[in-house]
Amino acid sequence: MSVSTIVNIQKNLGRYGLSALILLGNVGNILTILIFIRTLRKQLNSCTCYLLAASITNWILINSTLISTVYGVDHVDPQHRSLVVCKLRWYGGQILLMLSRSFMIAACIDRWALTSPYAKIRSFCRPKIARNVIFCLLLIWPIIPVHMAIFINNYSGRCGAPSYYAFAFAVYLFIFIGFLPPFLMIFFGVLAWNNLRQIRSRVTPRQNLAQVRFHKADRDLMRMLAGEVLVYVVTTILYPANVLYGFITTPIAQQKSEMRLAIEGLVGYIISPLLNYIYCVAPFYGYEIFNHLHLNNSSIDHHLEMLSNNISNILNVDDDQDQSKNSFITEKPSKFQNNSINSVIVTKIHRHFHPQTQVTKVALLRWNTSGITIAGVTNMSGNTSNQLNEPWDLALDWSNALYVTDQKNNRVQKFLMGMSTGTTVAGQANATGGLTLNYLRGPLGIVVDEYSNIYVADRNNDRVVVWSDGALSGSLFAGTGTAGISMNQLSEPYGLARDSSSDTIYVADFKNHRIMRYSQSNSSGTLVAGGNGNGTNQTQLLLPNAIYFDSLSNSLLIVNTGAHNIVRWVLGASNWTLAAGNINGTAGTSSTHLKSPTDVTLDPMGNMYVVDRNNQRIQFFPVGETNGTTILGTTGITGSNSTLFDTPSSIILDNQLNLYVVDRYNHRIQKFLRY
Numbered sequence: 086m087s088v089s090t091i092v093n094i095q096k097n098l099g100r101y102g103l104s105a106l107i108l109l110g111n112v113g114n115i116l117t118i119l120i121f122i123r124t125l126r127k128q129l130n131s132c133t134c135y136l137l138a139a140s141i142t143n144w145i146l147i148n149s150t151l152i153s154t155v156y157g158v159d160h161v162d163p164q165h166r167s168l169v170v171c172k173l174r175w176y177g178g179q180i181l182l183m184l185s186r187s188f189m190i191a192a193c194i195d196r197w198a199l200t201s202p203y204a205k206i207r208s209f210c211r212p213k214i215a216r217n218v219i220f221c222l223l224l225i226w227p228i229i230p231v232h233m234a235i236f237i238n239n240y241s242g243r244c245g246a247p248s249y250y251a252f253a254f255a256v257y258l259f260i261f262i263g264f265l266p267p268f269l270m271i272f273f274g275v276l277a278w279n280n281l282r283q284i285r286s287r288v289t290p291r292q293n294l295a296q297v298r299f300h301k302a303d304r305d306l307m308r309m310l311a312g313e314v315l316v317y318v319v320t321t322i323l324y325p326a327n328v329l330y331g332f333i334t335t336p337i338a339q340q341k342s343e344m345r346l347a348i349e350g351l352v353g354y355i356i357s358p359l360l361n362y363i364y365c366v367a368p369f370y371g372y373e374i375f376n377h378l379h380l381n382n383s384s385i386d387h388h389l390e391m392l393s394n395n396i397s398n399i400l401n402v403d404d405d406q407d408q409s410k411n412s413f414i415t416e417k418p419s420k421f422q423n424n425s426i427n428s429v430i431v432t433k434i435h436r437h438f439h440p441q442t443q444v445t446k447v448a449l450l451r452w453n454t455s456g457i458t459i460a461g462v463t464n465m466s467g468n469t470s471n472q473l474n475e476p477w478d479l480a481l482d483w484s485n486a487l488y489v490t491d492q493k494n495n496r497v498q499k500f501l502m503g504m505s506t507g508t509t510v511a512g513q514a515n516a517t518g519g520l521t522l523n524y525l526r527g528p529l530g531i532v533v534d535e536y537s538n539i540y541v542a543d544r545n546n547d548r549v550v551v552w553s554d555g556a557l558s559g560s561l562f563a564g565t566g567t568a569g570i571s572m573n574q575l576s577e578p579y580g581l582a583r584d585s586s587s588d589t590i591y592v593a594d595f596k597n598h599r600i601m602r603y604s605q606s607n608s609s610g611t612l613v614a615g616g617n618g619n620g621t622n623q624t625q626l627l628l629p630n631a632i633y634f635d636s637l638s639n640s641l642l643i644v645n646t647g648a649h650n651i652v653r654w655v656l657g658a659s660n661w662t663l664a665a666g667n668i669n670g671t672a673g674t675s676s677t678h679l680k681s682p683t684d685v686t687l688d689p690m691g692n693m694y695v696v697d698r699n700n701q702r703i704q705f706f707p708v709g710e711t712n713g714t715t716i717l718g719t720t721g722i723t724g725s726n727s728t729l730f731d732t733p734s735s736i737i738l739d740n741q742l743n744l745y746v747v748d749r750y751n752h753r754i755q756k757f758l759r760y
Contacts, residue, residue: 088343088344088347091344091347091348091350091351092347092350094351095350095351096158096159098351098355099154099155099157099158100155100158100159103151103154103155103158103362104155106147106151106362106363106366107147107148107151107152107155109366109370110143110144110147110151110362110365110366111144111147111148113366113367113368113370114140114141114143114144114147114365114366114368115144117136117140117368118137118140118141118144121133121136121137121140122137125137130210130212131195131199131209131210131211131212131214131215132192132195132196132199132210132215134212134215134216134219135188135189135191135192135195135215135218135219136188136189136192136368138184138188138219139184139185139188139189139192139368140368142181142184142185142188143185143365143366143368145181146178146181146182146185146362146365147362147365147366149177149178149181150174150178150181150362151362153174162244164239164244165239165242165243165244166239167239168238168239170244171237171238171239171244172233172234172237172238174244175233175234175237175244176230176231176233176234176237179230179233180226180227180230182262182365183226183229183230183261183262184222184223184226185364185365186262186266186317187222187226188219188222189266189270189317190266190269190270190273191215191218191219191222193269193270193273193274193277194269194273195209195210195215196273196274196277197273197274197276197277197280198210199277200277200280200281201280202280202484203554205536205554205555207483207535207536207537208536229261230257232250232253232257233254236250236254237250251328251331254328255325255328255329255331258324258325258328258329259325259326259329262321262324262325263321263322263324263325263326266317266321267314267317267318267322270314270317271314274314316363316364316367317364319360320360320363320364320367321360321364323360324360327352327353331353451759451760452716452717452743452744452757452758452759452760453757453758453759453760454716454717454728454757455727455728455757456717456727456728456746456748456755456756456757457727457755457756457757457758458727458753458754458755458756459487459500459505459745459754459755459756460473460476460487460489460498460500460505460507460753460754461473461476461751461752461753461754462752462753463725463751463752463753464725464751464752464753465752466493466752467752468494468514468515468516470498470506470507470508470509470514471505471506471507472752473489473491473494473498473752473753473754474491474492474493474494474516474752475491475492475493475749475750475752476489476490476491476492476734476747476749476752476753476754477490477492477528477529477530477734477735477747477749478490478529478530478531478580478631478684478734478735478747479531479735479737479745479747479754480531480532480533480737481533481737481739481745482533482537483535484501484502485502485739485740486499486500486501486502487499487500487502487745487754488500488510488531488533488539489507489531489747489754490528490529490530490531490541490542491512491516491528492527492528492529492544493516493527494512494516495512495513495516495517495518495519495524495525495526495527495528496509496511496512496513496514496516496525496528497509497510497511497512497525497528497531497539497541497552498510500754510539510552511525511528511539511541511550511552511559512524512525512528513525518545520546520566521558522550522558522559522560522561523557523558523559525541525543525546525550525559526543526544526545526546527543527544527545528541528542528543528544529542529544529578529579529580530542530578530579530580530581530592530593530631531581532581532582532583532590534583534585534588535585536554537554538551538552538553538554539551539552539554540562540581540583540590541559541581542578542579542580542581542592542593543564543578544577544578544579544595545577546564546566547564547565547566547567547568547569547574547575547576547577547578548561548562548563548564548565548566548575548578549561549562549563549564549575549578549581549590549592549603550562561608562590562603563575563578563590563592563601563603563608563610564578568596570597572601572609572610572611572612573608573609573610575592575594575597575601576594576595576596576597577594577595577596578592578593578594578595579593579595579629579630579631580592580593580629580630580631580632580644580684581593581632582632582633582634582641583634584634584636586636587604588604588605589602589603589604589605590602590603591603591613591632591634591641592610592632593629593630593631593632593643593644594615594629595628595629595630596628597615597616598615598616598617598618598619598625598626598627598628598629599612599614599615599616599626599629600612600613600614600615600626600629600632600641600643600654601613613641613654613656614626614629614641614643614654614661615629619647621648621669621670623652623660623661623662624659624660624661626643626645626648626652626661627645627646627647627648627670628645628646628647628648629643629644629645629646630644630645630646630682630683630684631643631644631683631684631685631735632644633685633686633687635653635687638653638655639655639656639657640653640654640655640656641653641654641656642664642685642687642693643661644682644683644684644685644695645661645666645670646681646682646683647670648666648670649666649667649670649671649672649673649678649679649680649681649682650663650664650665650666650667650668650670650679650682651663651664651665651666651679651682651685651693651695652664663711664685664693664706664711665679665682665693665695665704665706665711665713666678666679666682666711667679672699674700674720674721676704676712676713676714676715677711677712677713679695679697679700679704680697680698680699680700681698681699682695682696682697682698683696683698683733683734683735684696684734684735684736686736686737686738688738690708691708691709692705692706692707692708693705693706693708694706694716694736694738694744695713696733696734696735696736696746697713698732698733698734699732700718700720700721701718701719701720701721701722701723701729701730701731701732701733702715702717702718702719702720702730702733703715703716703717703718703733703736703744703746704716717730717744717746717757718730718733723750725751727755730746730748730751730755731748731749731750731751732748732749732750733746733747733748733749734747734749735747741759742759743756743757743758743759744756744757744759745757
C-alpha cells in the first residue's frame with residue numbers, strides 16, 4: 086500500500102464518513118430534541134432537561150465544526166487561513182464539546198440522586214435545580230478553555246497547538262476529556278445501579294408480570310447508563326491519548342518515514358474528527374439500541390403501551406358488561422408521589438381512563454381475600470417496634486415503605502418493605518404524648534410527600550404538623566394547638582389530602598364540620614367545603630373524616646362519616662353531590678348504604694373504594710355507580726382471622742395493585758395481594 090493510497094483513504098473517510106455523521110447527527114439530534122420537548126410538556130423533570138440541553142449542544146456542535154471539516158477535504162480549510170476562524174473553531178468547539186459532556190454527567194448524577202433512598206438527595210432532582218445547573222455550566226465552560234483562544238494559532242500554516250503549548254494542551258485534554266467525564270459517569274452509574282439493587286432487594290418474593298416489567302425498566306436504565314459510558318470511552322478516550330502521543334514523538338518527527346507519517350495521519354483522522362464526534366451523533370440511536378430511554382423520559386408512551394398490553398394479559402378481560410362492576414386497572418395515584426416511570430405511567434392511565442371516558446371493555450382485578458399481616462401483632466396492642474395500638478391511617482412513599490399513624494401510641498411508625506419491625510419517624514417511640522412539637526397526641530391522618538416529609542393530623546393537639554425526613558421534631562403547619570373555629574384554628578383534625586401541583590394540604594376539620602385548605606406559606610386556612618353547621622343537607626357536612634383530592638375533576642371526595650355517605654365537592658362549588666351511601670344520612674347494611682365510613686380512594690379509572698367501618702367491610706363502587714360490592718371482609722361480622730376485620734379505618738393501593746387496610750382494633754395492617 087502506497088502513501089497516496091493511504092491519503093486517498095483519509096480523504097474518502099472525510100468526504101463520506103463525515104458527511105454521514107452530519108446527516109445522522111442532524112436527524113438523530115433533531116428527533117431527540119423534539120422527543121424531549123414533547124416529554125417536558127407532558128411531564129417536567131430534571132433529567133430530561135439535561136438530556137435536552139446535551140442534544141441541542143450536540144446539534145450545534147456538529148453543524149458548526151464538521152461542515153467546514155468536510156469542506157476542507159477538497160479545499161483549504163478556513164481555519165488554516167484565518168486566525169480568527171482558527172481560534173473560534175478550537176475555542177468554540179471545545180466549549181460545545183465540554184458542555185455536551187457536562188450535561189450528560191449531570192444527567193448521570195441526577196439518575197443517581199433520583200434512585201437514592203434519602204429524601205434530601207432526591208430533592209435535588211427538580212427542574213428548577215436542573216435549569217440552574219445548566220445556566221451555571223453555560224457560564225463556567227466559556228472560562229475554563231480560554232487558554233485555547235489565547236495560544237491556538239495557525240502561524241505554521243496549520244491551525245493547532247504550538248510546540249510551547251502542546252504539553253499543557255495534552256494534559257488539559259487528558260484530564261477534562263479522557264479522565265474526568267468517564268470517571269464521573271462510571272462512578273455515579275455504579276451508585277445508581279446499587280440504589281436500584283437495594284430497592285429491588287426489598288420487593289416481596291411473590292413475582293408477577295407487572296413486577297417483571299417494572300424491573301425491566303430498571304434494567305433498561307442500567308443498560309442505557311452502561312451504553313453511554315461505553316460509547317463515550319470508545320469514541321473519545323483515544324483523542325487525548327493521540328494528542329499526547331504526538332507531543333511525545335515530536336522530537337523524532339523528522340526521523341519518521343513518509344509511510345509512517347501517512348499512517349499516523351490516517352489513524353489521527355479516524356480518532357478525530359471521526360470517532361471524537363460519534364459521541365455527538367450516537368445518543369438517539371443509542372437510546373433505541375438500549376431499549377428506549379430511562380426514568381420519566383420519551384419512552385413513556387412506549388412503556389405505557391407495553392404496560393397496557395401486560396394488564397390485558399395479566400387480568401381476565403371479560404366482554405360481558407355486567408361483570409364490569411368488579412373492574413379495576415392500576416394503582417392509586419395519591420398519598421405518595423413517585424418520580425419514577427411507574428408514576429408517570431399511572432398518571433397517564435389515570436388521564437386516559439377519566440370517568441367521563443366511555444369504557445366498553447374493563448379488566449377484572451381480583452384480590453386474595455385472606456390478608457397478610459405486614460405490621461403489628463394480631464389482636465395484641467403494645468408499643469414495641471413490632472406492635473401497634475389502634476392504628477388509624479397509612480401512607481406509602483416512593484419505595485413502598487409504609488407509614489402508619491399509631492394513634493394510641495402517639496407516634497408514626499415507618500416499616501420498610503418486607504420488615505415487620507418499625508421505626509418511629511414522628512412522635513416518641515415510647516408512646517408518650519405531649520403538647521410540644523416533638524410529641525404527638527392521638528395522630529390520625531397522614532400524608533407523605535415525594536421528599537419523605539410527613540404531614541400528620543395531630544388530633545388531640547388540634548393541629549397539623551410536618552416532620553422532615555429524619556427530623557427529631559415537627560413544625561407547625563396548620564392550627565394553633567388550641568381548638569377553635571377561626572381560619573387559623575382546627576378542632577380535632579382527622580384526614581389529610583395533598584395537591585402536589587400546588588403543594589397545598591386539605592384538612593378534614595372534624596368537629597367544625599368543614600374542610601380547610603392550607604398552603605406552605607400561610608398559617609391561616611381557606612374554607613373549601615362545609616362550614617355551614619353540622620347537618621345532612623347538601624351545603625353541610627357532618628363529622629367529615631377522610632378526604633381524597635381528585636386532580637382531574639378538581640374536586641374532593643369527602644368521607645361524611647356522621648351522615649354515613651361519601652360526597653363529592655367540586656372546589657369553588659357551594660354544595661356537594663352524592664358519590665356513595667344514602668343522601669339523607671341513613672346508615673344501613675345493603676349495597677347502597679354505608680355505616681360510619683372512614684376512608685375513600687380512587688383507582689386511575691375512577692372506581693371508588695370505601696372503608697365501610699361499622700359494617701366491617703371494604704366496598705367497591707364502579708365509576709358513576711352508587712351500588713357497591715363487598716370485596717374484602719364480611720358485612721356485620723368482626724373477627725381476627727385473615728379474612729375478617731375489627732373496625733377497619735383506612736385503605737390504600739400500592740404500585741403493584743395490592744390493597745392495604747388498617748385493621749384498627751386488631752392492631753394490625755393487612756395486605757391483600759392481587760392475583
